[in-house]
Amino acid sequence: MTASNNTVIQLNHVNYFDGDVHILKDITGSFPEGKITTLVGPSGAGKTTLFRLCNGLISPKSGEIYIKNKPITDYEPTTLRRNIGLALQSATMISGTVFSNLALPLSLQGKQLKEEKAKELLRDVRLDEEFLYRNVKDLSGGQRQKVSVARTLVNRPKVLLLDEITSSLDRVSQQDIEELIVKINQKYRTTIIWITHNLQQALSVGDYTWVMMNGEVVETGETSLLDNPQDERVKQFVEGVNV
Amino acid sequence: MSYLTLALALIFVLIPILLSKTLNLGLEKDTIVAVIRSTIQLLAVGYVLQFVFDSESMIFIILMIMLMIFAATHNARKKGVTIKGITWKLVSTYVFIEVLTQSILLGFHIIPPTAQYIIPISGMMIGNSMVLSILFLNRFTAEIDTHQDKAELILSLGGTPKQAIHKQLITSIQASTIPTIESQKTIGLVQLPGMMSGQIIAGADPIQAVQFQLLILFLVLTSAVVTSAMLGFLSYPSLFNNRMQLLKNDKNT
Numbered sequence: 001m002t003a004s005n006n007t008v009i010q011l012n013h014v015n016y017f018d019g020d021v022h023i024l025k026d027i028t029g030s031f032p033e034g035k036i037t038t039l040v041g042p043s044g045a046g047k048t049t050l051f052r053l054c055n056g057l058i059s060p061k062s063g064e065i066y067i068k069n070k071p072i073t074d075y076e077p078t079t080l081r082r083n084i085g086l087a088l089q090s091a092t093m094i095s096g097t098v099f100s101n102l103a104l105p106l107s108l109q110g111k112q113l114k115e116e117k118a119k120e121l122l123r124d125v126r127l128d129e130e131f132l133y134r135n136v137k138d139l140s141g142g143q144r145q146k147v148s149v150a151r152t153l154v155n156r157p158k159v160l161l162l163d164e165i166t167s168s169l170d171r172v173s174q175q176d177i178e179e180l181i182v183k184i185n186q187k188y189r190t191t192i193i194w195i196t197h198n199l200q201q202a203l204s205v206g207d208y209t210w211v212m213m214n215g216e217v218v219e220t221g222e223t224s225l226l227d228n229p230q231d232e233r234v235k236q237f238v239e240g241v242n243v
Numbered sequence: 244m245s246y247l248t249l250a251l252a253l254i255f256v257l258i259p260i261l262l263s264k265t266l267n268l269g270l271e272k273d274t275i276v277a278v279i280r281s282t283i284q285l286l287a288v289g290y291v292l293q294f295v296f297d298s299e300s301m302i303f304i305i306l307m308i309m310l311m312i313f314a315a316t317h318n319a320r321k322k323g324v325t326i327k328g329i330t331w332k333l334v335s336t337y338v339f340i341e342v343l344t345q346s347i348l349l350g351f352h353i354i355p356p357t358a359q360y361i362i363p364i365s366g367m368m369i370g371n372s373m374v375l376s377i378l379f380l381n382r383f384t385a386e387i388d389t390h391q392d393k394a395e396l397i398l399s400l401g402g403t404p405k406q407a408i409h410k411q412l413i414t415s416i417q418a419s420t421i422p423t424i425e426s427q428k429t430i431g432l433v434q435l436p437g438m439m440s441g442q443i444i445a446g447a448d449p450i451q452a453v454q455f456q457l458l459i460l461f462l463v464l465t466s467a468v469v470t471s472a473m474l475g476f477l478s479y480p481s482l483f484n485n486r487m488q489l490l491k492n493d494k495n496t
């Protein structure tokens with residue numbers, strides 16, 4: 001993919017190491033603005049690491065990242081992170097209630113979240129209002145994922161990085177979240193980049209897809225590529241997952 | 244007390260060694276090392292103090308205090324090797340504690356400006372500050388390790404490093420100062436503080452010994468809270484880089 005005016009994130013020959021381990025290898029590519037791009041690939045491929053780079057939690061050892069055609073380093077880190085929202089794979093919570101977690105993004109800016117707004121967020125992710133003042137310790141893995149997604153939405157980011165946000169959800173909740181994300185994408189033209197292990201999900205929500213393996217991007221294109229992969233490794237991966 | 248009677252006191256060294264041997268506690272070597280070290284160190288300090296007291300020179304007092312700060316830093320820095328520039332952060336903390344306490348004590352004429360007062364009180368302040376900094380660093384590095392994910396969550400949502408580490412910082416300051424505060428609540432009921440006991444044994448008026456001990460307690464309280472808070476606020480920025488990224492906490496110094 002080449003850079004264009006409607007590219008929101010562009011990576012040029014990005015390399016990332018952890019100590020001596022080469023984790024991301026010469027990643028080049030871009031994410032189109034206002035679209036949903038899914039990121040698939042086996043465990044350990046480097047998908048989460050790529051998200052951490054885009055959110056600015058880590059920096060590449062070499063190569064450049066551009067956000068809206070400006071080097072990522074030109075942005076103030078806090079502004080960048082509010083605009084490139086990340087829903088963590090682990091759905092980490094701060095200790096306290098669901099409400100204090102939902103209020104966190106605003107409280108970091110010295111603002112308050114209205115209870116009404118918090119309830120609306122819970123409705124959006126299909127979590128009952130009664131959970132608002134529950135302690136997050138008592139939530140199930142799936143409920144936690146819902147709170148995590150809702151919390152990421154509070155900053156109204158221009159780009160949403162969603163890291164396996166439905167992995168612990170039942171079929172119905174999963175579809176609800178998918179609908180919610182598609183709705184956000186359509187209503188606010190929010191760019192979505194979505195890591196998923198669920199190829200069905202990738203096919204149903206994604207406009208574009210990146211397939212990553214072993215720290216490399218092995219195939220990119222319209223999501224339909226998953227139906228007919230060119231790369232032999234991708235073919236095996238797709239068949240393996242579908243079995 | 245003569246050296247002969249002091250030698251008899253070695254009976255109290257034999258007891259733990261024998262006990263350790265019979266019960267296989269494996270403490271013999273450490274006990275012997277501790278006894279030899281404390282004997283040599285304290286005797287040396289005794290002679291040095293005598294010399295400093297006789298000389299009545301401010302230079303020697305300051306040299307003594309610098310030596311104490313050096314020793315305290317050397318001891319505490321091992322607990323904070325993961326924090327960049329920990330040596331200077333510790334030195335600044337100890338110097339600050341020393342200057343703060345002495346300027347109040349001397350400034351308000353609470354104690355006379357003689358080596359006899361300045362040195363023992365400095366020793367207690369710096370020693371206490373050292374223990375507190377070790378407690379703080381132990382807790383803080385552990386907190387960061389276990390709650391790294393929470394710190395990163397806050398960063399990822401657009402929080403600042405200070406916001407990301409605030410909870411861990413406060414917890415560590417509290418945890419390290421609580422023992423000091425708690426132990427002061429029961430002081431005198433269970434055990435008499437060492438300095439007061441020493442003064443009473445040496446023949447001082449108990450009320451005067453108590454007054455002095457109270458002074459020391461208040462100083463210890465100050466040095467405890469100031470040490471943890473100051474060290475905390477000096478330390479946390481070095482856990483992040485200028486891109487507000489949490490630095491990986493591994494063996495690097």
Ligand SMILES: Nc1ncnc2c1ncn2[C@@H]1O[C@H](COP(=O)(O)OP(=O)(O)OP(=O)(O)O)[C@@H](O)[C@H]1O
Nearest residue numbers: 018021023041042043044045046047048049050089
């Ligand atoms: N903080 C870290 N420190 C060291 N190595 C890491 C770290 N995070 C990830 N790695 C390593 O980097 C590689 C890529 O990890 P990453 O989490 O990006 O994979 P992933 O594609 O998200 O996998 P999964 O689908 O299992 O979430 C792995 O080999 C992993 O062990």
Ligand SMILES: [Mg+2]
Nearest residue numbers: 047048049089
């Ligand atoms: Mg991952």
